[in-house]
Amino acid sequence: MNNAAADPYAWLLALPVLLPLLGAAVTVIGSRSPTLQRVVGIVVLLAVSAIAGVLLVVSDGTGPIVAPLGGWAAPVGIALVADRLSSLLLLVSTLVTLAVLVYAIDQRIADYGRGTASTTFHPMYLMLSAGVSLAYLTGDLFTLFVAFEIMLTASYVLITRRTSAQKIRAGMTYVTVSLLSSLLFLTAIALVYAATGTVNLADLAGRVAQLPPGLATVLGLMLLLVFGIKAAMVPLHFWLPDSYPNAPGPVAALFAGLLTKVGFYAMVRTQTLLFPRDDPWTLLLVIATATMLVGALGALAQNDINRLLSFLLVSHIGFMLFGLAVFDAAAVSGAALYAAHHITVLATLFLVSGLITRRTGTVLLDRMGGLLRTAPWLAALYAIPALTLAGVPPTAGFVAKLALLQAGAAAGPWPTVVAGVVIVASLLTLYALARVWVRVFWGAPKAALPDDDPDDEVLVGTSRTPMPMFAATAGLVVVSLAIAAFAGPLTAVTGRAGVDLLDRDPYLVAVLGSGGDR
Amino acid sequence: MTTINVAMALTVGTLFAAGFYLLLQRSLMRVLLGVVVLGHGTNLLLQIAAGPPGAPPVLGTGNTDLITDPLPQALALTAVVITFALTTFLLALGYRSFVLVGHDEVQDDVEDRRIATQTMPSASLDEDHDHVERPGADSDDDAGDDETGGDETGGDETGGDEPGGDETGDVEAAAR
Numbered sequence: 001m002n003n004a005a006a007d008p009y010a011w012l013l014a015l016p017v018l019l020p021l022l023g024a025a026v027t028v029i030g031s032r033s034p035t036l037q038r039v040v041g042i043v044v045l046l047a048v049s050a051i052a053g054v055l056l057v058v059s060d061g062t063g064p065i066v067a068p069l070g071g072w073a074a075p076v077g078i079a080l081v082a083d084r085l086s087s088l089l090l091l092v093s094t095l096v097t098l099a100v101l102v103y104a105i106d107q108r109i110a111d112y113g114r115g116t117a118s119t120t121f122h123p124m125y126l127m128l129s130a131g132v133s134l135a136y137l138t139g140d141l142f143t144l145f146v147a148f149e150i151m152l153t154a155s156y157v158l159i160t161r162r163t164s165a166q167k168i169r170a171g172m173t174y175v176t177v178s179l180l181s182s183l184l185f186l187t188a189i190a191l192v193y194a195a196t197g198t199v200n201l202a203d204l205a206g207r208v209a210q211l212p213p214g215l216a217t218v219l220g221l222m223l224l225l226v227f228g229i230k231a232a233m234v235p236l237h238f239w240l241p242d243s244y245p246n247a248p249g250p251v252a253a254l255f256a257g258l259l260t261k262v263g264f265y266a267m268v269r270t271q272t273l274l275f276p277r278d279d280p281w282t283l284l285l286v287i288a289t290a291t292m293l294v295g296a297l298g299a300l301a302q303n304d305i306n307r308l309l310s311f312l313l314v315s316h317i318g319f320m321l322f323g324l325a326v327f328d329a330a331a332v333s334g335a336a337l338y339a340a341h342h343i344t345v346l347a348t349l350f351l352v353s354g355l356i357t358r359r360t361g362t363v364l365l366d367r368m369g370g371l372l373r374t375a376p377w378l379a380a381l382y383a384i385p386a387l388t389l390a391g392v393p394p395t396a397g398f399v400a401k402l403a404l405l406q407a408g409a410a411a412g413p414w415p416t417v418v419a420g421v422v423i424v425a426s427l428l429t430l431y432a433l434a435r436v437w438v439r440v441f442w443g444a445p446k447a448a449l450p451d452d453d454p455d456d457e458v459l460v461g462t463s464r465t466p467m468p469m470f471a472a473t474a475g476l477v478v479v480s481l482a483i484a485a486f487a488g489p490l491t492a493v494t495g496r497a498g499v500d501l502l503d504r505d506p507y508l509v510a511v512l513g514s515g516g517d518r
Numbered sequence: 519m520t521t522i523n524v525a526m527a528l529t530v531g532t533l534f535a536a537g538f539y540l541l542l543q544r545s546l547m548r549v550l551l552g553v554v555v556l557g558h559g560t561n562l563l564l565q566i567a568a569g570p571p572g573a574p575p576v577l578g579t580g581n582t583d584l585i586t587d588p589l590p591q592a593l594a595l596t597a598v599v600i601t602f603a604l605t606t607f608l609l610a611l612g613y614r615s616f617v618l619v620g621h622d623e624v625q626d627d628v629e630d631r632r633i634a635t636q637t638m639p640s641a642s643l644d645e646d647h648d649h650v651e652r653p654g655a656d657s658d659d660d661a662g663d664d665e666t667g668g669d670e671t672g673g674d675e676t677g678g679d680e681p682g683g684d685e686t687g688d689v690e691a692a693a694r
Contacts, residue, residue: 142593149600153607160611165618168611169625172546175611176624179553179604180541186560186597193590194567242627301633 010067016133034117052091075203084497104250106468128154170246181229202511230263245306249354257347284325291318296428333498334403361449370445396483533559557601
């Protein structure tokens with residue numbers, strides 16, 4: 001047993017998982033005190049954001065940080081690993097989680113007063129955060145499964161709690177599909193273990209290379225399928241536009257921001273580490289093209305603003321898949337940058353949609369109108385993330401898309417063709433979002449419709465927007481603008497992350513130690 | 519040399535087939551049974567993965583030929599607990615659905631159907647890929663009614679019985 005030299009920052013690695021878990025426990029015990037629950041939630045997420053920031057700076061400076069749990073060095077023990085990609089996504093995800101929590105708390109206070117809180121919301125919210133952190137930080141395939149389960153179980157509760165007769169079927173679809181993908185993940189783990197005898201990712205990297213190529217391909221496709229369901233890549237995306245729109249506003253924003261991107265992160269991690277390739281991956285190029293087009297065209301057909309955003313979410317997963325499919329350092333770097341931007345902007349748009357729905361009382365676009373006159377600030381709040389998602393210069397979306405396009409154009413004829421599809425999908429996105437703009441903000445103001453579902457928790461059709469909800473959404477817009485403002489340093493970080501991911505050596509040496517058995 | 523345990527392989531295969539078949543049913547109760555059966559199949563597969571070629575991560579001395587690989591058993595234990603927890607959750611969800619709508623059938627997506635019946639040019643694409651996922655999606659359960667056992671009404675497009683369905687009904691009527 002060769003204990004890896006203790007990393008001075010290793011103790012920090014467990015905290016993004018432990019703090020939300022402890023916070024969840026405290027919020028369960030203190031469920032009679034809404035104020036305690038709220039303070040604990042915000043403090044924990046602030047602390048995790050700070051830790052993620054430190055991890056990003058340290059891992060960018062000195063390479064991946066490894067924490068062998070229980071003192072057992074990998075590959076015998078379970079290791080937590082923070083490299084540039086995982087710390088960057090952890091930081092962005094936690095900031096989004098924090099902003100959405102502030103929004104949810106303000107919504108609750110505005111609608112029900114300061115004295116009430118739900119007993120389940122805060123614990124489950126923090127559990128979900130713990131699961132997301134663990135998924136980013138783990139260096140072990142089975143722990144990744146556990147992380148997904150923590151995250152998904154919390155999400156099942158969040159999407160179905162206080163559900164109404166109208167919305168329960170959406171929860172059922174979501175739970176069933178997620179359960180199926182989890183069982184398939186477990187099957188994939190069993191097959192991987194049967195073939196290689198390990199579930200440690202770094203150890204697997206060496207052992208998968210020794211397998212017959214056919215077997216390695218099958219295992220790679222199994223994992224692609226599993227994470228494809230979670231990341232909503234076409235044709236495995238059908239559950240997403242069906243379930244997310246029926247979740248309460250802040251929950252939909254959280255899911256849209258985080259869950260699919262965690263699936264994409266797992267896909268990048270496993271494919272780059274375990275199944276390296278030298279050329280662009282044709283299969284994934286085709287899937288990326290289909291995802292971009294089906295998502296964007298599906299969005300055009302929608303009349304429900306949340307469903308429209310859900311289809312755009314699917315479409316933009318295709319952009320990231322394209323980055324992974326090209327499979328070189330520049331493209332993977334572009335995909336990482338795109339993921340960071342996508343987490344922020346989708347969460348923002350769903351929060352804005354929540355604010356719009358609050359004023360109009362409906363999610364149907366043809367029943368809205370004239371918000372530009374009645375709520376001009378809301379229009380500004382919608383316009384900025386919409387332009388960002390469409391990738392209009394000089395927003396963060398443009399920076400990320402440019403990185404992807406440059407990498408694609410440099411990688412050969414087929415990636416160049418798909419890069420053209422990226423541009424088409426971006427224009428379709430712009431068109432879909434402009435339709436929302438025309439329907440919602442232009443035209444004659446219409447009176448708010450009464451709440452069509454008074455049973456559920458979310459009140460809609462009120463004519464005022466509480467200032468704190470507005471501020472929380474604006475905070476996310478600022479994060480998105482900051483990604484554009486600091487595009488230089490960020491691109492440099494993701495560039496180094498991309499090189500590391502494709503090179504694999506920094507990760508392997510950090511986890512297994514230079515004296516490891518590779 | 520690795521040998522294959524045919525009996526185990528057949529058992530796992532049967533469990534997977536039965537599990538997937540049940541998952542494709544509309545009633546949440548059958549879906550639940552499907553998850554249980556599929557979970558058993560997966561855990562059994564994890565056990566088989568513990569066979570001799572597993573290079574057991576056992577420290578110390580002793581005759582490793584006699585020791586089975588303990589790791590998959592630990593993994594299966596974790597997986598069993600998770601599957602169990604989710605089974606109870608699905609049970610609760612099925613019961614909730616029963617309380618709310620009188621049955622535990624997974625309903626059609628109303629908005630999907632509305633778009634599918636639209637005659638907009640862009641709607642045809644949506645129809646294609648959404649309807650592949652749900653064969654037989656052309657039925658409409660009246661969810662507000664307590665006495666329905668979730669009978670499929672097969673192809674009839676009356677969306678007016680949905681709760682809040684006055685909106686969808688209007689739009690559908692307009693589309694037709």
